[in-house]
Amino acid sequence: MAVLILTDLLEAPVLDRALEPALQRALDGKAKPQGALGRIEELALRLGLIQRRLKPAVQRPVLLVFAGDHGLTRSGVAAFPSSVTVAMVDALLAGEASANAFARVVGAEVQVIDAGVAADLSDRPTLVHAKIGLGTADASMQPAMTRQQAEAALLTGARVAEDALRSGADLLALGEMGIGNSASAALLMHRLAPAPLDDCIGQGAGHSPEGMARKRAVLAQAAARSDAATPLDVLTQFGGYEIAMMAGALLAAARAGVPVLVDGFIGTAAALLAVRLAPAARDYCLFAHASAEAGHRLMLAALDARPLLELDLRLGEGTGALLAVPLVQAACALLSEVADLSDVLEAAG
CATH class of the missing domain: 3.40.50.10210 (Nicotinate-nucleotide-dimethylbenzimidazole phosphoribosyltransferase (CobT), large domain)
Known part of the structure; x- marks a missing residue:
């Protein structure tokens, strides 16, 4: 294992925002009015960016x-x-x-x-x-x-x-x-x-x-x-x-x-x-x-x-x-567990 030195510790990576458009589309497409979950949606987007995935999760x-x-x-x-x-x-x-x-x-x-x-x-x-x-x-x-x-x-x-x-x-x-x-x-x-x-x-x-x-x-x-x-x-x-x-x-x-x-x-x-x-x-x-x-x-x-x-x-x-x-976990669940509005509307006929 490499020995950690202070200069390494001070090199925090700049947050990669490449997924931001896809995450925002996913949030906007959920079965709810756009932006209706307010800051939970902002938190979900941040978590997706940090974890670099469309379905973030916090389990531990x-x-x-x-x-x-x-x-x-x-x-x-x-x-x-x-x-x-x-x-x-x-x-x-x-x-x-x-x-x-x-x-x-x-x-x-x-x-x-x-x-x-x-x-x-x-x-x-x-x-x-x-x-x-x-x-x-x-x-x-x-x-x-x-x-x-x-x-x-x-x-x-x-x-x-x-x-x-x-x-x-x-x-x-x-x-x-x-x-x-x-x-x-x-x-x-x-x-x-x-x-x-x-x-x-x-x-x-x-x-x-x-x-x-x-x-x-x-x-x-x-x-x-x-x-x-x-x-x-x-x-x-x-x-x-x-x-x-x-x-x-x-x-x-x-x-x-x-x-x-x-x-x-x-x-x-x-x-x-x-x-x-x-x-x-x-x-x-x-x-x-x-x-x-x-x-x-x-x-x-x-x-x-x-x-x-x-x-x-x-x-x-x-x-x-x-x-x-629980707020962090709820924000993850919004992206990973909530149905897309298009699927709900399709099921409604």
Whole structure:
């Protein structure tokens, strides 16, 4: 097997649109008024283009949940301590988190990956062990990671995705778990959207007014510490291992021609990073929902993305991405299972 290197990962293929006229004719010819299924028809067309076939199918959705801790939590950007990350990883492994419940409903497999949890989790046999470090450094004081660690996280996320694809996954949903990761995502958005920092900062897992003031002050200190602007530099200065791995997984899926369901605020920050690294990857992204987290709609706008759902979610874990799986499958079924109008009319005599 060839060793994946970063330059390979950044070569997302431009979406081949050769099938677009045939797909549009197929959609227009179904037993329904043209355009009557609205955005489901747009989604069906996109899936057909990504899979390069007139009858796309999604039968093996897989949720990859990347977990990591952030040094920023030591400066008070989060309402909960990093120990909660470990507790939630264990809940995910036990099948007891919200993401597990939703995955069972939609028939998705769940894999949990230790990207950089600040604890020794080597005794969890069902965990995918991919730790880059015991959490990132405090980005308000120093770079969150080294350039080597940033590149390693991107490549490791890609390898995790490639393993899932080799096992038969035909749709990847990306999720995360990590106390403090909304702070890291806000800094990434600030530089990569770009957008004013205050517009990027939200409640995360919840804050008092005093907690929000502290979060804003710490993130302002972090932003003032470095003028990083290029994607890899921004990741190195402000990112998280789990965010980098989600970006790497998205890029690997794009290289393989597999659609990716992007979750909420943190997931979209990972998508923003991936698209800034490899612009062609944007066409392989399906944006699941508009989060209630402040800044998410602005970040979606920076990606020219229109989400499938609006449910006021702000949990993470890939929960919103999972809720969009049935819409993706319905869009496939429109092309593969619905009769042509001409056949219906012929049968009617």
